[in-house]
Amino acid sequence: MHESRTFRTIRFIGLAGLMVFTVTPLYVIVSTAVKPLGDVQNVFHWIPSTITFQAFVDVWSTVPLARYFVNSLIVATCSSVFSVALAVLAAYAISRYTFRGRELFRMAVLSTQMFPGILFLLPLYLIYVNIGQLTGLKLNGNLSGLIITYLTLTLPFSIWMLVGYFNSIPRDLDEAGLVDGASPTRVLWSIVLPAARPGIVAVGIYAFMTSWSEALFASVLTDSASKTLAVGFAEFTTQIAVYWNQIMAASVVVSVPIVAGFLLMQRYLVQGLTAGAVK
Amino acid sequence: MVTPVGTRPAVPAVPRTGRRRGWSPSRRVLPYLLIGPALLFELLVHVIPMLTGVSISFLQLNQFYLRRWLQAPFAGLANYRIAFDLQSEIGLDLLRSVGITLAYSAVVVSVSWLFGIFGATLLQSSVRGRSLLRTFFLIPYALPVFTAVIVWKFMLDHDSGLVNHVLAGTGLGDGNTFWLLGDNAFISMALIGIWRLWPFALLTLMAGLQSIPTEVYEAAEVDGANRWQQFTGLTLPMLRPVNQVLVLVLFLWTFNDFNVPFTLFAGSTPASADLVSVHVYQSSFITWNFGLGSAMSVTLLVFLLVVTSLYIAVTSRRARNA
Numbered sequence: 094m095h096e097s098r099t100f101r102t103i104r105f106i107g108l109a110g111l112m113v114f115t116v117t118p119l120y121v122i123v124s125t126a127v128k129p130l131g132d133v134q135n136v137f138h139w140i141p142s143t144i145t146f147q148a149f150v151d152v153w154s155t156v157p158l159a160r161y162f163v164n165s166l167i168v169a170t171c172s173s174v175f176s177v178a179l180a181v182l183a184a185y186a187i188s189r190y191t192f193r194g195r196e197l198f199r200m201a202v203l204s205t206q207m208f209p210g211i212l213f214l215l216p217l218y219l220i221y222v223n224i225g226q227l228t229g230l231k232l233n234g235n236l237s238g239l240i241i242t243y244l245t246l247t248l249p250f251s252i253w254m255l256v257g258y259f260n261s262i263p264r265d266l267d268e269a270g271l272v273d274g275a276s277p278t279r280v281l282w283s284i285v286l287p288a289a290r291p292g293i294v295a296v297g298i299y300a301f302m303t304s305w306s307e308a309l310f311a312s313v314l315t316d317s318a319s320k321t322l323a324v325g326f327a328e329f330t331t332q333i334a335v336y337w338n339q340i341m342a343a344s345v346v347v348s349v350p351i352v353a354g355f356l357l358m359q360r361y362l363v364q365g366l367t368a369g370a371v372k
Numbered sequence: 373m374v375t376p377v378g379t380r381p382a383v384p385a386v387p388r389t390g391r392r393r394g395w396s397p398s399r400r401v402l403p404y405l406l407i408g409p410a411l412l413f414e415l416l417v418h419v420i421p422m423l424t425g426v427s428i429s430f431l432q433l434n435q436f437y438l439r440r441w442l443q444a445p446f447a448g449l450a451n452y453r454i455a456f457d458l459q460s461e462i463g464l465d466l467l468r469s470v471g472i473t474l475a476y477s478a479v480v481v482s483v484s485w486l487f488g489i490f491g492a493t494l495l496q497s498s499v500r501g502r503s504l505l506r507t508f509f510l511i512p513y514a515l516p517v518f519t520a521v522i523v524w525k526f527m528l529d530h531d532s533g534l535v536n537h538v539l540a541g542t543g544l545g546d547g548n549t550f551w552l553l554g555d556n557a558f559i560s561m562a563l564i565g566i567w568r569l570w571p572f573a574l575l576t577l578m579a580g581l582q583s584i585p586t587e588v589y590e591a592a593e594v595d596g597a598n599r600w601q602q603f604t605g606l607t608l609p610m611l612r613p614v615n616q617v618l619v620l621v622l623f624l625w626t627f628n629d630f631n632v633p634f635t636l637f638a639g640s641t642p643a644s645a646d647l648v649s650v651h652v653y654q655s656s657f658i659t660w661n662f663g664l665g666s667a668m669s670v671t672l673l674v675f676l677l678v679v680t681s682l683y684i685a686v687t688s689r690r691a692r693n694a
Contacts (some may be wrong), residue, residue, distance in 0.1 A: 119523075133532055182409060192403040209649060212672065213417070223395070238532060245414060337526050349514060352515060369622050
């Protein structure tokens with residue numbers, strides 16, 4: 094397509110503007126993390142006076158960052174693995190079978206996206222406490238309740254996206270497998286799943302990111318030993334608000350795994366969104 | 373096909389004829405087995421708590437009954453009367469909080485969408501460094517919410533923040549603004565919301581643009597349509613189904629947003645940034661009046677249901693008429 098001079102100018106200015114808006118905070122995170130404490134206590138400096146990695150060392154003893162980190166890692170990993178597994182099964186049923194209640198289930202799952210979290214936070218807390226009193230299975234104040242909660246919170250969007258993805262895989266493939274004598278579970282495992290890998294990866298990233306960042310349920314369902322990063326960080330700022338270099342070092346530590354994972358998988362994410370959400 | 377446990381052969385018999393194996397459930401039962409686990413968790417975490425929440429809203433559940441909440445006395449509509457009473461502080465505060473939340477959603481959704489469509493259209497052309505730009509644009513969305521919020525909190529800091537430093541340096545401001553207090557808190561929160569969410573709009577719209585065949589544009593160009601005419605006459609109508617979902621999702625996310633104000637203000641939210649989920653959270657846990665808190669949440673749910681149904685009805689009708 095022919096590109097006029099005006100278009101090129103607008104494009105340059107537009108992209109540059111978006112780039113400055115996006116990158117400035119990212120630069121601030123990284124540059125502040127390697128500043129000495131003196132650089133962050135008075136006026137803002139663009140360039141660190143010296144580069145030091147002291148903040149990365151100190152941050153582990155200032156707050157129990159390692160514990161928050163491990164808690165978040167356990168919660169996000171378990172909930173996303175279970176969420177993906179359950180979503181795959183449910184989405185396979187919706188995509189490949191007609192059964193009574195299918196539309197009802199689909200609509201009910203989607204409509205849960207509308208629930209304000211605050212509506213079922215209090216009842217959920219009370220239900221977990223009661224389950225604990227009745228069965229001795231403790232679900233509040235530790236990680237298990239949080240895992241169950243997150244895996245459910247991410248299920249609806251995951252099912253929705255995977256149904257779209259499975260629908261885009263030709264049925265002839267499974268039919269051929271069934272004719273060859275494979276069971277439906279075998280067909281799902283060795284024919285549908287490999288073909289749907291991008292969608293499954295996308296859903297897994299979504300579930301992991303959501304659990305990694307969630308603060309509302311974590312603030313009520315955890316105690317000081319089971320606190321996750323999302324809750325730990327909020328108090329972090331009130332406690333040591335002047336140690337900005339340490340806060341930014343901690344931000345780098347907790348962001349790098351997730352951002353790296355996201356960027357490595359972004360191709361899958363775009364494919365997954367295109368098949369699942371857009372079409 | 374029921375086999376008594378004791379008589380089950382050690383090695384499952386595989387029928388030579390027919391495609392089904394011995395342990396494989398029938399076609400009628402299988403879909404229910406597949407959705408079963410998901411359904412179970414949905415019931416436990418979404419459906420039952422929601423129904424419990426609705427029933428709690430009719431109870432006088434305050435700190436006296438918290439330990440034995442099943443015995444809390446029935447209160448009828450009393451909680452709703454308090455929440456809706458615009459003569460009282462509680463009712464007025466709730467209404468104001470809903471208004472602030474709607475304003476926050478409106479600003480964040482519209483600006484995020486504008487940035488998203490602008491960026492997606494510009495990246496659609498073959499500009500150099502396209503994939504690198506896209507990668508950078510997506511980072512704010514990939515960043516955990518709390519780190520995104522905290523870096524802005526530092527940048528907006530009165531004494532050692534970048535924003536005041538730049539404003540004073542360029543002469544655009546006096547460099548003495550408290551960005552996280554008073555009415556400024558709303559602007560700051562909206563700015564952070566946009567920074568975090570516009571990449572999602574970009575991602576979705578880029579996926580949407582990719583599904584428009586290039587021949588359509590080539591045909592339009594032959595007809596002499598300029599870039600702007602192609603955008604309004606072709607791109608926007610073709611993106612309508614994508615936009616319908618995208619705007620709704622962005623609206624629901626921002627309206628129910630808790631993570632951003634929770635991390636930004638850590639418990640002491642200024643009145644101008646009192647988003648409704650934080651408002652209900654604080655009024656429930658400060659006064660321990662869960663009956664009233666539930667009544668407020670149910671009101672929100674009904675409000676969102678009405679808004680969403682209206683939105684879907686209107687946008688779908690317009691799509692049919694188009």
